[in-house]
Amino acid sequence: MSQLFPLSVAVPLLVAAGLLAFRSLLQGKRHVRGLVAVAASASVAVMLLVLTLRTGAGSAYWFAGFHPSGGVAIGIDFTAGPLNAGLACLGAVLMTASMIFAWRYFTQVGAYFHVLMLTFLAGMTGFCLAGDVFDLFVWFELMGVSAYALTAYRPEERGPIQGGLNFAITNSVGAYLSLTGIAMIYGRTGALNMAQISRYVSTHPTSGLVVIGFLLIITGLLVKAAIVPFHFWLADAHAVAPTPVCVLFSGVMVELGLYGIARMYWSVFGTALGHRAAISHVFLGLGVLTAIVGALYCFRERHIKRLLAFSTISHAGMFLAGFALLTPLGLAGAALAVLAHGFVKGALFLGAGIVLHRLHSVNETYLHGRGRHLRLTGAMFTIAALGLADLPPFGTFLGKGWITDSAAGAANHGVAGGPWLAAVFCACSVLTAGAVLRVAGGVFYGLGDPPGEDPRMAAEANEEKGESDSGRQRTPLTMLIPTGVLVLLGVASGIAALLPRFAVALETAAARFQDQQAYASLVLGGAQPAHPAPLYPQVPPDVTAAAVIAALCSVAGAILLALTALYWRRLPVLRKGYEPGRGLQGLIESFQSGVINDYITWLVAGVAALGGILALVIR
Amino acid sequence: MTVFPFLVVAWIVAVGLYGLITSRDLIHQIVCLIVVQSSTYVLLLGVGYVTGGVAPYFYDIGRRALAVDPVVQALALTDVVVEAAVTALLLSLAVQAHKRFGTLDPHDLAEFKG
Numbered sequence: 017m018s019q020l021f022p023l024s025v026a027v028p029l030l031v032a033a034g035l036l037a038f039r040s041l042l043q044g045k046r047h048v049r050g051l052v053a054v055a056a057s058a059s060v061a062v063m064l065l066v067l068t069l070r071t072g073a074g075s076a077y078w079f080a081g082f083h084p085s086g087g088v089a090i091g092i093d094f095t096a097g098p099l100n101a102g103l104a105c106l107g108a109v110l111m112t113a114s115m116i117f118a119w120r121y122f123t124q125v126g127a128y129f130h131v132l133m134l135t136f137l138a139g140m141t142g143f144c145l146a147g148d149v150f151d152l153f154v155w156f157e158l159m160g161v162s163a164y165a166l167t168a169y170r171p172e173e174r175g176p177i178q179g180g181l182n183f184a185i186t187n188s189v190g191a192y193l194s195l196t197g198i199a200m201i202y203g204r205t206g207a208l209n210m211a212q213i214s215r216y217v218s219t220h221p222t223s224g225l226v227v228i229g230f231l232l233i234i235t236g237l238l239v240k241a242a243i244v245p246f247h248f249w250l251a252d253a254h255a256v257a258p259t260p261v262c263v264l265f266s267g268v269m270v271e272l273g274l275y276g277i278a279r280m281y282w283s284v285f286g287t288a289l290g291h292r293a294a295i296s297h298v299f300l301g302l303g304v305l306t307a308i309v310g311a312l313y314c315f316r317e318r319h320i321k322r323l324l325a326f327s328t329i330s331h332a333g334m335f336l337a338g339f340a341l342l343t344p345l346g347l348a349g350a351a352l353a354v355l356a357h358g359f360v361k362g363a364l365f366l367g368a369g370i371v372l373h374r375l376h377s378v379n380e381t382y383l384h385g386r387g388r389h390l391r392l393t394g395a396m397f398t399i400a401a402l403g404l405a406d407l408p409p410f411g412t413f414l415g416k417g418w419i420t421d422s423a424a425g426a427a428n429h430g431v432a433g434g435p436w437l438a439a440v441f442c443a444c445s446v447l448t449a450g451a452v453l454r455v456a457g458g459v460f461y462g463l464g465d466p467p468g469e470d471p472r473m474a475a476e477a478n479e480e481k482g483e484s485d486s487g488r489q490r491t492p493l494t495m496l497i498p499t500g501v502l503v504l505l506g507v508a509s510g511i512a513a514l515l516p517r518f519a520v521a522l523e524t525a526a527a528r529f530q531d532q533q534a535y536a537s538l539v540l541g542g543a544q545p546a547h548p549a550p551l552y553p554q555v556p557p558d559v560t561a562a563a564v565i566a567a568l569c570s571v572a573g574a575i576l577l578a579l580t581a582l583y584w585r586r587l588p589v590l591r592k593g594y595e596p597g598r599g600l601q602g603l604i605e606s607f608q609s610g611v612i613n614d615y616i617t618w619l620v621a622g623v624a625a626l627g628g629i630l631a632l633v634i635r
Numbered sequence: 636m637t638v639f640p641f642l643v644v645a646w647i648v649a650v651g652l653y654g655l656i657t658s659r660d661l662i663h664q665i666v667c668l669i670v671v672q673s674s675t676y677v678l679l680l681g682v683g684y685v686t687g688g689v690a691p692y693f694y695d696i697g698r699r700a701l702a703v704d705p706v707v708q709a710l711a712l713t714d715v716v717v718e719a720a721v722t723a724l725l726l727s728l729a730v731q732a733h734k735r736f737g738t739l740d741p742h743d744l745a746e747f748k749g
Contacts (some may be wrong), residue, residue, distance in 0.1 A: 150710055157717045164724055171731040174746040180728050181661065181741070188668055188721055189655065195675045195714065196648070202707070203682035610745030612664065616655045 017070055020063045021077035021094045021162035023140045024104070026315035027063075031056040032134035039127045049401050054115050056115065057137055061108035067101040073528060074098075074370035076147065076539045080531065084540045089209035093147040097540060098525035099351055103275055104144035106358050107268040113135045114260035117366050120492040121260060121373060129169065138266065143272055147286075149233070150208045151200045152276065153191065156236065160187050164601040167257040179256035182612050186249040189619060190239030197232025200225055210284050211539035214532055220286035224563070227634055230285045231627050232530040234277050237624075240241050241273030242329050243336060244306040245622040248608060248615040251313070253326030260368030262321060266328040266365060267358035274332060276349070276352075278339050283535045294633035296432040298626075301341030302438055306333025311447035313608070314325060315581075320368045320455055324361065327448035331357050334441055338419035341433050345557055348526035349418030352513050356411025359506035360403040364452065366499040371459065372490055380493065385462030393491060394460025396499050401456050403506045405449030405574040406567040411509030416441050417563025424562065444571040450577030457582050464582025519556035640681030647674035661729040661739040665722060672718050676711050683707030 035042065035049060042049050076098035078084070082091025115133060122129070131384045139159030164187075168180030173460050185379050202208055205216040217226050235246075243248040250270070254262050281289075289295055310330030317323040331353075338350030370393045375386055387394060403410035406417075420441055423433030457463040512518045528534060581588070647670060654667030683704030689696060691705040733739055 150713075154713060154717070157721070161720050161724060164721075168731075171728065171736060174736060174744060177728055177732045177736075178741075178744045178746050181725065181732075181744070184663065184721065184725055184728075185668055189652070189671060192675055194642075196678055199675060199682050199707070199710075202710075203728075206671045208706070427717055568686050581709070612741050613656050613658070616652065620652055620656070 017066070018075070018077050018358060020067050020151060020596075021096065021145065022079065024060055024063045024067070025138045027060055028056055028134040028138040028141070032131045032138070035131050035134070042127065046304030049127060050115065050119050053134060054112060056134060057108060057112045057115055060141065061105060061112055061138060064101055064105035064108050064154075067096045068098050068105050071096045071098060071101060074535070074538050080595050083565055084209075084212075087212070087215065087309075087540050089148075089207065089212050092151060093209065093539060094145040094313050095147040095535075096145055097529060098521070099347075099529050100144045100275065100279070102351070103268070103271065103354070104141045106355055107140040107144070107264065107272075109136060110263055110267045110358060110362050110489055110502075111140075112236055112620065112632075113362060113366070113502055114263040116493050117263075117369065117498045118258075118260040119494040120534045121369065121495065122258070126167075129140050132162045133167050133261075134171075136166065140264075140272060144275065147210055148208050149201070149210060149213065149631050152279075153195050153198060153236075156194070156240070156276075157191055158267070159272070160184070161190065163253075163265065166261045167256050169261070170256075173256075175256040178610060179252040179254075182610070182615060183249045183253035184610050186246075186615050187236075187239055189227065189616060190236035190246070192236075193232045193623065194234075194236030197229045197235070201229040204229070209539065210279070211536040214284045214287070215536050215540070217285060218532070222288045222290075222634070224631075225283070226288055227630060229628070230280065230289065231623070231630055232428045233280055235626075237276035237280070237618075238302075239273070239619065240270065241277065242306075242332050243273075243302050243337065244268050244309045244329075244333070245618045247306065247310070247329050247332075248618060249597060250329055251322050251325045252610060254328070255319055255322040259321070259365055259372060262324070262368075264366045266324065267362045267577050270332050271327055271335065271354045271358065274339065274350075274522050276334075276336050276528070281339075282530045283532060286530075286532050289634060292633075293432055294597065296342050298629055298633060299540065300337055300432045300437075303333045303340055304437075304625075306330070306445045307440060308333070311444040313604070315447045315451045317451070318380045318606070319381055319602065320371070321365070323380070323451055323455065324364055327452065328361060329555040330444050331361075334416065334419070334444065337437065337441075338422075341419065341422050342525040342530075343422045344523050344530060345418050345422040346433075347530060348519075348523040348557075349422060350414050351415075351526060352418065352509065352522060353415025356403070356506050356509045359509060360400050360412060363396060363400040363499050363502035363506065364404070366495065366502065367393055367400065370394070370495050370499065374491060379547045380458060383459045384464070384466060385458070387459040388462055390460060390491065392496060393499070394456065396496075396503050397460060398453070398456040400450040400503050400506065401449055402446070402571060402574075403503070404452055405571045406445050407571050408564065408567055409510040409514065410506050411513055412506075413567040414510055414513045414563070416445070417560065417567065418557055420566060421557065421563060432470065433604060440560065442566050442570045442573070446573035449570065449574035450581065453578035454581045457578055464577075496503070512569055514559070516556040520554065568570065640677055640684070644678045645682065647671070647677065657749045659740050659742065661732060661741060661744075662726070664741070665729060666727045668725070669718065669722060672714070675714055677710045679707040679714070 076093050076095045078091045078093050139155050139162055142155035143159055146155055164180055164184035167183050168176045170176050230400050239245050239246040254265055307330050310333055314323055314326035317326055335350045335354055340348045369377055377383055386627045403412055406413040420438035423437035424435045653669045655664055658664045667735030685703050688701045688703040691702040732744055
């Protein structure tokens with residue numbers, strides 16, 4: 017089994033190199049190229065699935081057999097536990113689905129598309145498995161560079177150039193700040209291996225340098241995770257990246273940033289920072305702020321891909337809140353929600369891709385009623401939208417339910433959280449899912465009144481023509497099948513979580529992930545700490561009434577909100593020339609200005625503010 | 636080891652970020668990004684510096700000789716590779732922007748707002 021560690025990154029990299037090397041031979045053979053790339057990606061998915069299921073308590077692999085000696089890491093390691101290998105597996109599954117989708121999607125799919133996708137996959141996998149902070153940075157950059165290139169895949173328009181540049185510059189600045197933090201930590205501890213750093217910082221008094229190092233390292237990850245105020249790049253990039261790529265950006269890349277933060281906290285700095293309520297409050301605050309800001313921006317958006325992008329920001333905030341509770345149940349809930357959200361959001365983006373392919377627009381106003389003949393697509397899009405609204409048995413329902421259950425019991429553990437978190441989650445789910453359902457109702461079923469003229473409509477209607485093949489009378493099966501499979505996987509993840517065995521395994525995996533000593537002894541060897549039995553749960557978390565009620569409320573609320581948004585002109589109260597959000601337009605645009613200078617200003621201000629807050633709470 | 640290299644690092648980061656925030660020319664901004672990254676080279680080499688240390692080629696100086704830390708040099712080298720990839724990509728985008736829209740001002744290139 018240990019061969020799977022290097023193979024899971026070597027296969028995509030070698031196949032990518034092969035596709036490039038033999039590109040003159042493969043000229044014009046798009047099916048061969050596609051088949052090779054899909055096969056490589058699917059094999060990575062299988063390898064990672066085996067790793068996920070078979071690692072159990074986790075395992076470490078040392079490259080070239082350089083095992084640590086005397087608690088000092090000499091070589092470079094990959095570590096796999098169910099959570100990180102599972103996240104990488106999610107990435108590979110989404111990659112496979114989106115490459116199948118892309119088969120007939122592009123007018124001309126160049127050789128570089130598959131090459132970039134495979135290097136992106138290798139970057140994501142390596143990032144998940146890396147056990148070394150510098151490797152983490154290198155994989156982060158590999159993933160980043162492929163993603164920047166994929167964003168600007170069609171550089172003949174203004175949008176992709178803007179999106180690609182904003183994405184690349186913001187993320188690069190974040191990554192360099194991370195590297196600065198890594199260098200500072202290396203200067204202090206003399207180690208790059210996470211387990212070794214963790215042993216050093218938890219046995220020495222915590223100095224300001226360690227806190228600053230932690231802050232700088234997570235800055236790059238917060239940018240990737242699109243946490244407010246580091247989130248501005250995301251909507252610009254998602255709006256313009258080819259739709260199959262958006263699936264990966266939203267479904268897994270953003271979540272990788274969150275994984276990185278969780279890894280840094282739980283495997284490296286947790287003990288040194290002291291698992292105290294103050295840290296929990298800081299992250300919970302960031303998460304809640306992000307969830308609310310993302311949801312509000314999501315609801316006012318008319319560009320379907322941007323709308324979905326803002327919903328991703330909102331969900332990233334919820335996942336961060338789940339991690340911030342510092343409980344195994346909260347983390348398990350976040351992990352399940354990430355899994356289900358990846359599938360559901362992937363299906364929604366693929367649905368948007370089909371709309372773009374057939375109707376040549378992603379402007380909701382323009383598309384009103386024009387998608388009536390896309391019955392199957394409409395049905396899948398609507399079901400996925402309900403999944404986003406936490407409809408049982410989608411995995412999003414139990415995932416968010418576990419997080420809010422854990423928050424409701426937070427007072428007992430002396431950490432942040434409370435029953436109010438359920439209300440915040442419910443409100444954000446209503447707003448984001450309501451917006452997506454509004455799109456589904458308007459576009460696919462022609463519900464609601466015909467919209468007025470949108471000044472941006474004409475421009476955006478023509479904007480995306482270049483991306484996708486045109487003139488087809490039927491939606492190809494290569495597009496419908498991946499979308500349907502992702503919807504089914506979203507449901508399957510929820511049903512699996514209802515099984516006691518799966519739920520216990522997930523919560524145990526979360527508890528192990530949070531066990532810093534166990535991680536250090538797994539990687540570096542040494543005595544396994546003896547833990548009291550209750551640390552690893554024996555009984556599955558209950559499906560509480562509160563979670564079911566919250567989920568049903570958010571589904572009902574989302575449907576109601578969507579109907580209100582579609583029919584608001586008929587409501588007596590709103591009829592008198594009320595234009596939602598017009599007055600705020602200027603203010604909202606001044607935040608999300610699309611100009612890189614402003615984004616960097618926010619980034620610097622955010623780091624400074626976060627540093628100030630951390631300095632205040634860790635004294 | 637003195638505090639001097641670290642002051643230089645802070646200065647380079649600050650200058651680079653200032654340029655990124657204020658500049659209205661893409662090429663200039665990309666160069667500022669390189670400046671920000673350069674700070675990490677100085678920091679890495681500063682962290683690994685040993686007063687009186689020699690270059691870490693242990694073949695002719697003996698295993699016990701005082702040498703600077705070779706790990707940070709490897710890291711700085713990797714960092715240079717990363718920078719080359721990112722910069723090349725960004726500059727190619729800037730070239731595209733100039734070719735197609737005749738402008739390098741990020742304010743003119745911003746299509747999406749709000």
